[in-house]
Amino acid sequence: MKLARAVALAALLAGVVAVGYVLFGGGDGHTYRLLFQTGGQLVKGNQALVAGQPIGIVDDISLTDDGRAQVEITVDEPLHEGTTAVIRSTSLSGIANRYVSVAPGPNSSPQLPDRATISSGDTTTPVDLDQLFAALDQDTRESLQKVIQGSAVWYTGNSEEARASYKYFGPALQSGERLLAELTRDERTLTEFLVSGADVLGTIAERRDDLSALTQNANEALGAIASENEALDRVLAALPPFMRQGNTTFVNLRAALDDLDPLVETSKRATRDLPQFLRDLRPVARRAVPVVGDLRRAVATPGPANDLTDVLRLAPQVERSGSRAASSAIEAMDATEDEIQFARPYAPELAAFASKLGQLTGYYDAHGHYARVLPIATGAFDYDSLTDQLVPNFANPADQFDFFTTYAGPGDAFDPSGFQRCPGGATQNAPDGSSPFLDDGNLAGQCDPLAVPIPGATP
Numbered sequence: 001m002k003l004a005r006a007v008a009l010a011a012l013l014a015g016v017v018a019v020g021y022v023l024f025g026g027g028d029g030h031t032y033r034l035l036f037q038t039g040g041q042l043v044k045g046n047q048a049l050v051a052g053q054p055i056g057i058v059d060d061i062s063l064t065d066d067g068r069a070q071v072e073i074t075v076d077e078p079l080h081e082g083t084t085a086v087i088r089s090t091s092l093s094g095i096a097n098r099y100v101s102v103a104p105g106p107n108s109s110p111q112l113p114d115r116a117t118i119s120s121g122d123t124t125t126p127v128d129l130d131q132l133f134a135a136l137d138q139d140t141r142e143s144l145q146k147v148i149q150g151s152a153v154w155y156t157g158n159s160e161e162a163r164a165s166y167k168y169f170g171p172a173l174q175s176g177e178r179l180l181a182e183l184t185r186d187e188r189t190l191t192e193f194l195v196s197g198a199d200v201l202g203t204i205a206e207r208r209d210d211l212s213a214l215t216q217n218a219n220e221a222l223g224a225i226a227s228e229n230e231a232l233d234r235v236l237a238a239l240p241p242f243m244r245q246g247n248t249t250f251v252n253l254r255a256a257l258d259d260l261d262p263l264v265e266t267s268k269r270a271t272r273d274l275p276q277f278l279r280d281l282r283p284v285a286r287r288a289v290p291v292v293g294d295l296r297r298a299v300a301t302p303g304p305a306n307d308l309t310d311v312l313r314l315a316p317q318v319e320r321s322g323s324r325a326a327s328s329a330i331e332a333m334d335a336t337e338d339e340i341q342f343a344r345p346y347a348p349e350l351a352a353f354a355s356k357l358g359q360l361t362g363y364y365d366a367h368g369h370y371a372r373v374l375p376i377a378t379g380a381f382d383y384d385s386l387t388d389q390l391v392p393n394f395a396n397p398a399d400q401f402d403f404f405t406t407y408a409g410p411g412d413a414f415d416p417s418g419f420q421r422c423p424g425g426a427t428q429n430a431p432d433g434s435s436p437f438l439d440d441g442n443l444a445g446q447c448d449p450l451a452v453p454i455p456g457a458t459p
Contacts, residue, residue, distance in 0.1 A: 029074040033117040037125045039069035040087035048073045048100045079112045080105035086124040422447035
């Protein structure tokens with residue numbers, strides 16, 4: 001029995017030695033120095049983990065000359081170049097609850113020698129909660145405190161809802177992580193987006209008064225729409241058949257557009273000068289604005305019977321009245337064709353007599369005055385008030401023109417059969433004696449050379 005107990009005790013001591021050998025390296029571990037900005041509350045004996053599995057322990061923590069923390073760790077397997085380390089905490093609160101998370105370099109990289117130093121460029125020091133809170137000002141800390149207290153009030157009595165929310169919290173974080181990864185994948189584009197967004201927000205901030213007015217107007221517009229909810233409901237109800245009909249229209253429009261392509265191709269050549277035409281049209285259109293305004297007033301003016309619209313309304317009545325009078329007008333026109341044909345050659349004189357009598361009688365041609373037909377009041381009739389009739393003063397109406405054929409000139413030497421001037425006698429005598437024209441005496445007895453427009457020279 002004593003021998004059996006001695007063997008069991010020896011086996012137990014051998015197991016303890018083996019465990020100690022495994023845990024403390026037994027002289028076969030590899031020691032490395034890690035440089036951190038701070039020690040991050042590490043203490044001797046903290047573990048070194050890879051992917052959550054222990055690979056070694058912290059042997060020593062010291063301070064370098066430049067104020068950085070030098071952490072010595074001993075690990076079971078050698079590390080390779082490219083290894084990084086991070087000081088992490090096992091919980092959000094507590095003391096000496098830190099460990100060194102090691103991310104080994106690839107096995108294809110060179111192996112680090114024992115007691116090699118991993119620089120601070122490959123290590124990361126955690127940020128403690130007290131450091132985070134110390135970076136916040138008093139107002140921010142108080143607001144954060146209120147948020148935490150409000151969260152406690154919010155979740156009190158709502159544990160079931162909280163558990164349901166936590167069920168989807170992890171997937172939400174994963175989705176958020178993927179979203180952030182996509183946003184940061186193209187860092188340059190994200191930076192440009194943020195800079196442009198800042199410029200846009202700055203511009204909006206400068207126009208905040210306009211934005212406020214826009215918001216107010218939008219509120220009023222939405223209120224107006226809400227007040228017409230019944231009409232909007234009818235519109236929405238009519239929208240599906242309208243869209244179906246519109247779909248048919250668009251299908252037909254596609255064929256119409258195909259037929260329109262040749263017209264467009266032809267129009268490209270036809271509209272080549274269109275820009276210059278539009279530039280020339282601009283001043284015309286600008287000057288036409290008041291004309292269009294006057295036309296608008298002429299077409300539509302408030303009040304009865306005072307614009308073109310009222311005239312057009314009367315046009316059917318005028319047409320009906322005119323249709324009855326048209327037959328009589330046609331008969332009258334047919335009956336007066338001979339008179340109109342006779343008077344047509346004298347139309348210029350009659351028009352000039354009515355409009356420019358002074359000019360008409362002030363110019364001459366080879367035949368005298370332009371006005372060769374003038375009304376002459378010679379007293380051919382007198383008015384008899386007893387009979388209310390015109391009484392002729394001449395037995396023969398032609399006698400009223402006798403004064404043209406009776407001439408009593410100087411010595412009464414000339415008695416022509418009619419009143420006739422010599423050529424050029426319609427003007428004053430020319431200083432060189434060339435008018436009136438007598439054709440070296442061949443016109444003697446045929447015209448009166450004294451009948452010129454000189455006072456006292458003609459009757």
